[in-house]
Structure formats: C-alpha cells, structure tokens
C-alpha cells in the first residue's frame with residue numbers, strides 16, 4: 001500500500017495513561033466487519049469512549065495527531081484494523097515505553113510512527129498533556145528527535161523502517177527488487 | 192547465533208529461509224505456508240487487484256472462513272450481511288486465484304489453527320504465517336509460525352516472502368509431571384502470569400523440558416497458541432516421535448519414501464546441544480495448579496484454590512492501578528475465593544482448546560451431570576472433523592444430555608464476531624485465550640480456564656476445583 005511520507009509533525013498529544021492497551025480495545029471485533037481499509041476511525045476505542053471522562057471525549061484534544069500511552073501498547077490480536085482506526089482518526093505518531101511486536105510492524109505499513117521513550121520521559125509527557133492539553137510535541141523523523149517546550153529527547157527507530165516512513169515507500173515494491181533471488185530460492189528448493 | 196556455530200531451532204529455520212539479506216535491511220524470509228481467513232484477508236486481495244499484482248504461489252496459501260461463521264443453522268447464510276459478504280469474498284478470492292479453500296459446508300472447515308495441523312499442512316521446519324496472532328499454535332510442530340497484519344498478508348500473497356528482523360531467542364524450560372487435574376492450559380497460564388504480558392516481546396520462544404516432551408500434540412498446541420499472550424510472536428516445541436506420529440497419514444503430509452525423507456530432515460530441526468538463548472525462563476511443573484484468570488489480561492490469573500488478589504497489597508503502583516481497573520470491569524471484590532464466583536455462560540472452544548482431547552476432558556466432567564440452572568453452556572468444536580469424531584465417540588451425546596449446546600466449528604464466542612456473544616455484564620468461564628475487555632461481547636466478563644475447569648464451572652454454576660470432582 002502506498003502511504004503518506006512522514007518527515008516531522010507538531011501537534012497536541014492525547015495522554016492515554018494506561019499500560020497493555022490491547023487491539024481489542026483499540027477496535028473491537030464487531031467493527032472489523034468491513035472489506036475495506038478505511039472508515040474505522042469512528043470506532044476507535046469504542047467501548048472506552050462510552051465512559052464520559054475518557055480522554056478521547058475531551059474536546060480539548062480534538063485534532064491531536066499524537067497519542068502518548070503506557071507500556072506494551074497494541075498487544076493482542078494482529079488486526080491491522082487497529083492502526084487503520086488510529087490513522088483514520090488522525091493519529092500519525094504514538095509515543096510509549098514499549099509496543100507489541102506485530103502492532104509495531106503494522107504501524108510502519110500504515111504510515112504511523114511508533115516512538116519508544118523511557119518510562120520516565122513518557123510519564124513526563126503524559127502529565128504535561130494532561131495538565132495542559134494545548135501543549136505541543138514535535139516529532140522529527142529526520143533527526144529522530146522529540147521536542148516539547150525546551151526539552152528534547154532522541155529516539156531509536158529501525159533504520160529501514162525510518163527510511164520507509166520518510167519516503168512513504170511501498171513494501172512490496174522494495175521486495176520486488178529482489179524478485180530474481182526469490183525465483184532462485186524457489187528453484188533451489190524445488191530440487 | 193553462538194560463536195561455536197551451534198544454533199537453536201529458530202536460528203536453523205530462519206537461516207534456511209533467508210532469500211536475501213543485506214546490512215541494515217531486514218532479512219527477506221521465504222514463507223512455506225500462508226493461511227488466510229475471511230476477516231484479515233479481503234483488504235489484501237483487494238490491494239493486489241488495485242496494484243495489478245497476482246498471487247505468486249497460490250499453491251502455498253490455504254483459505255478457510257472461521258472468525259465470523261455461524262455455528263448453527265449452517266445451511267442458512269450468516270444472519271449478518273457483512274459477515275456473509277466476508278465469507279463470500281474469501282470464497283471468490285480463493286476461486287479467482289486458485290487457492291485451496293475449505294468452504295463453510297466442507298467437513299474440513301474449522302478454525303484456521305486447528306485445521307492446518309489436522310490436515311497435515313503444518314509441518315516441522317516450516318515458516319508459517321497467517322493474518323492472526325495465534326498462528327503461534329503451529330509452533331507445536333517445530334515450525335516457525337507467527338501472526339502478521341493485513342499489509343504483510345498482501346506482501347506474502349505478492350512475493351511469498353516477508354521482510355523480518357531476526358527475533359531474539361528465549362528458552363522456556365518446564366520440567367516435571369503435571370498433577371492430576373492440571374492441563375497444558377494451566378501450564379501456559381502459569382508461564383504468562385510469571386513472565387507478564389510483555390515478557391516475551393521481541394523474542395521467539397522454544398519450549399523445552401520434560402513437561403513438553405511428555406505432552407500430546409493437542410497439549411503442545413494449547414501452549415504454543417498462547418505464546419503471543421506474553422508478547423512473543425512465535426513459540427516452538429522441538430519435533431519428535433509424538434509429532435511424527437500425529438502427522439503420519441494426514442491428507443497433506445508427505446507419503447511413501449517422501450515421508451521417510453521428511454522425517455529424517457525433521458529430526459535435524461532441533462537445537463544444538465551447546466547453542467545459547469538470549470534469555471531463559473524456568474518453571475517447575477509439579478507446583479502448578481488449575482488456574483483461573485480474574486482480570487482483563489491473560490497474565491492476571493491465580494490458582495483455583497486461592498482468592499481474587501487485593502490491589503492494596505501489590506507493591507507496584509501501576510500494577511495495582513491496572514488491577515483495580517480490571518476488578519472494576521470484572522465486578523469482583525478482592526479476597527473473594529475463586530470458587531465462590533458464579534458464572535452465567537460457559538464457552539468450550541477456540542483455537543486454544545477445541546480439539547478432541549479438550550472435548551474428551553470436558554465430557555469426562557460433564558458425564559452424568561447437568562449444567563447448573565441459569566447457566567448457558569456451549570461446546571464449539573474446532574473443526575467439522577473434530578465434531579464428527581466427538582459424535583462418533585459419544586461425547587456429543589454426553590454434552591447434549593448434560594444440557595450443553597452442541598455447535599458447528601468456528602471461532603464463535605472467542606471473539607464474538609458471529610451471533611455467539613456475551614450480553615453486557617455476563618460472566619463467562621471460557622477455554623479461549625483472551626480475557627480482554629469486551630472480547631466476548633461489549634461489557635462481557637471473561638475468565639480463562641481449561642476445558643475440564645470450564646465443564647466443572649458449568650455443572651456447578653460457579654468455579655470449582657476440578658481436582659475435587
């Protein structure tokens with residue numbers, strides 16, 4: 001799938017101070033009944049949004065493109081519907097102390113940047129956005145930097161994934177450069 | 192890899208499947224078997240069509256509808272038109288691309304992770320993927336099997352490969368015999384409770400030790416199935432005679448001289464004696480008791496003879512906060528004995544525990560007893576063939592006489608995409624793998640248990656210690 005290239009982004013951030021947010025919470029299975037990739041944003045965190053004081057119901061975070069969350073974000077099911085829902089809702093960056101493996105891979109393919117920062121830094125960002133919903137965070141993928149107020153932190157990202165996000169490259173196109181090797185592997189195995 | 196050149200199973204399978212590797216790039220890994228179901232594949236097929244690409248190796252993909260199929264009145268279309276559309280879309284995509292497809296009326300239809308092994312498609316040493324996180328199940332055969340997202344499904348369809356970083360390796364060593372009434376489900380729940388929901392993140396696991404060596408293939412599949420619940424994408428058991436015996440004679444297993452060659456090759460899919468793992472986790476199987484989850488992650492479980500934990504006595508603040516939130520959702524008070532918790536619904540099924548051995552274990556408890564009044568209990572076999580086998584063995588009659596509903600194969604109430612759904616507030620003893628909030632229906636409350644423990648809860652109307660039955 002061709003995705004939008006990402007260089008840098010400055011936005012308000014939604015503080016979701018919970019760990020182990022699973023993909024069933026991000027998008028419950030009953031909303032996976034579509035054969036398209038689009039239109040899932042309205043169902044994002046569907047059951048949590050029924051709680052009136054859930055952070056996504058707070059209008060002050062409207063238009064935010066960054067989500068800050070607790071550790072092990074995106075655990076559970078491999079459904080790509082979870083990043084689709086986040087992306088459709090407007091989220092381009094998720095900052096957390098850790099992510100589940102499959103979810104993180106899926107994010108790259110959807111064009112969402114997943115940033116891992118120390119637990120202490122994430123708590124700091126969570127409390128800033130909680131106290132002041134207007135406070136902005138800048139995510140710079142070219143320098144691998146997060147900036148907020150006068151502070152800056154660097155983060156690591158798989159270099160290959162970073163390139164793909166920066167260029168918005170299609171994964172299949174990249175692999176098809178090696179089509180001859182795939183064919184060679186297949187004929188070797190067939191013998 | 193270790194300096195000596197000794198390798199673990201995962202490393203051997205990985206090396207064997209690398210099509211291309213270059214510094215700074217993920218390895219390009221060849222996929223031997225790709226399994227597709229109706230919910231996570233339609234967008235992948237559609238994207239292929241839009242890009243004008245074809246399926247590179249239709250002979251290496253197998254498709255089956257399972258997630259949202261109805262488990263009764265099979266002759267009718269699914270009540271929900273969109274489920275029906277997903278089922279039909281899978282059928283059409285399979286036909287169009289020449290992909291083997293076990294349709295809804297085919298006796299071989301069933302949960303994708305049940306039918307792969309059952310048909311002998313799943314074999315040692317393979318790389319197996321599916322757009323489903325419980326693909327780890329196939330690791331029971333010594334295959335490197337893991338879940339992928341829909342974009343990756345598209346990538347596999349188009350190229351028969353995946354771009355992957357080599358995972359770290361983790362040994363999970365469990366030794367000793369299981370006590371009476373303790374099952375593979377309890378072993379894996381204990382592992383997850385100790386490792387934590389993200390204890391295996393970034394790793395591929397090898398299950399080692401006498402406990403797994405002495406386990407049936409069904410038991411190994413239950414264990415490998417839930418590997419993802421502690422964060423590891425793949426979990427393997429070394430293939431051995433138990434594995435080969437299970438596979439021999441299955442429809443898609445090698446035959447004749449091909450069988451002997453395959454077995455000889457599979458015997459080398461073992462970890463070298465001096466290979467090392469990036470991390471090791473050990474457990475004594477003799478200490479494990481039947482377990483019940485009390486919270487909203489699979490790591491939140493205790494033994495049946497204990498009580499709901501008290502967040503006030505948890506040392507870590509964030510753990511305590513998560514526990515409080517879980518107890519609130521589950522409508523449970525701290526310190527209440529597990530055996531005093533009543534249940535409304537009992538679900539025996541899912542890719543974790545819907546195989547013939549699971550049904551035998553549940554039927555052994557149900558036999559001569561009756562589902563408690565006010566409790567609704569369902570048995571959903573993992574495949575049409577398991578259903579037929581259970582009927583032949585008289586297990587179906589045992590369940591029906593005991594007041595259980597006897598259904599057709601599918602995922603059913605494991606994720607409640609069909610019409611088998613918990614009502615808000617209902618409490619369910621379930622043999623599935625996830626007790627996440629709303630997993631079995633919005634507002635539903637799930638407790639994960641083994642098949643025998645589920646049957647015990649059904650006949651008692653509350654959790655009960657199967658060792659006392």
Ligand code: SF4
Pocket residue numbers: 257258302303304323325541542543601602605606623624
């Ligand atoms: S039974 Fe449940 S966990 Fe298994 S494949 Fe189906 S939905 Fe997923």
